[in-house]
Amino acid sequence: MSIMNRVFWVVLIVAGLIAPHFVYPVFAMKLLCFALFACAFNLLLGYAGLLSFGHAAFFGGAAYITGHAVKVWGLSPLPGILVGTLFAMVLGAIFGSLAIRRQGIYFAMITLALAQIIFFLALKLPFTGGENGLQGVPRGTLLGVVDLSDPIAMYYMVFAIFLIGFLIIYRTVHSPFGQILTAIRENEPRARSLGYDVERFKLIAFTLSAALAGTAGATKALVFQFASLTDVHWQMSGEVVLMTLLGGMGTLFGPVAGAVTIVTLQNELASFGSWVQVAIGSIFVVCVLLFRRGFVGELARRLGAKSA
């Protein structure tokens, strides 16, 4: 592990532990949910080189399912999140098996179109609350012991979920499986000629990414106690692309930095209405033109250049 990565690990854990004492806990939880979402997305874009423009379907879809499971079926929080995650996983396997039939730009368009089906379902199905979203989701008690209506208790549960998700991604990336994904990203025909079943690896990566995006969405539904159409809208799919790009795709910590930046920015600009959208769009343009490596990618390059 490089020195830079060790520093990032320490910063991440320390910041995560003390955050609720310095910032509003709900805001800190929002940061963690989006950071996990972006990391899950990065597993697909940064390591497998697949640009999905439909990840809101997994994030928002899981938010609705978990919200419904906890509110109507009366599940406790952890099984609720698990149900949402499983839903996202199955959905990911279905979408993935369709989308990997085409490559590059088509892949992005197919995922976007498939996610639009989930958006219409969230708008029309009876249990989702339509335009109002699914409201009044109770947070419940963790394992029947810890009352999660206490924001600090809720925060540490969310932080734990984030860390588990992050570790899964870390392990995946640093496994032979992760190496093969990178090989597919760099040179797909070559990976194929070496005998790897490229489609199967892409599908597993897609499913895993979707499942973790679902975990993030499910957790968010409990934090805010509702699931809304914003969570499944295509704009959400775009935002997670931006978070990953801005932080640095293909870097472990980049998406966390990107998510923190974008969510903070949205929070600060919330009173400016649609100007937020203009700002997000402008960052997109600047990022793509001048800053393709993102924060962490750029930092790693500079440090690498110095030591070399």
Next chain:
Amino acid sequence: MSLNAILAQTMLGLSQGVFYAMLSLGLAIIFGLLNVINFAHGALYMLGAFVALIGYSYLGPWLGQPDWHMGFWTALVVSPLLVGGLGMLIERFLLRRLYDFDHIYGLLLTFGIALILQGLFANYFNISGTPYPGQPESLSGIVNLGFMYFPKYRLFAILFSIVVCFATWFVIERTSLGAVLRAGVENPKLVEAFGINVPRMVTLTFGFGVALAALAGVLAAPIYSVSPLMGADLIITVFAVVVIGGMGSILGAIVTGLMLGLVQGLTQAVYPPAANTVIFFIMVVVLLIRPAGLFGKVV
């Protein structure tokens, strides 16, 4: 269902299908030459409609001439020129920098541009839409088609769009100008060696594709009200159309667009709740049976 009802839904479907056809045609032309999917296509369609609306309702008062309106026919020319010009600026100064990188960056850049345009208009105009009052007198009223009464304007929009689509097809597939363009797709280096300025040709092509979107926007203005989000949802459906058709052929883009409009119209008659999603489900079926798309080349 009676034959007349089916014919009526066919007409309604067609009047939606021509917009799919015009937009997917523009996307296909741009993709053919630049290998870029223009995510801003929907936003530029919206911009085209807004040029017509602003010209008719706002420009006169802003210039101190409250009685002056830019008419529909003028907008039909001015809007594609203006928006096409903007498209050329985008290509020349932004997109061109990305040709050496992965194609997804072009998609992401245009996505950013789409957000900027939508955000700007959402600040100043009603999200739920502003009606366009400039529909020309000569096109108001209804015509009797024998099986139904149909708004004269919609009939005009269908015929006009079909003429524009096939004129575009003719120019690209049957004239020497189009031959140069197609050669530029196949082998830009060689075309350049013949003394043709390929980068300028790319800029003009992008501008033309975008102008088609703006033209569709002007045509849509009297039918649907003009709103900052009118292009956003449409473009996703058009992406599905493009996946179904495959972007290999100009004619394919036009035919697929019209056909899917018809399918959507008929679904509206048979099972209305599925009308919004039927095109996406068709996309799924096409991906399962013929992954390269109906008119696509298998790679």
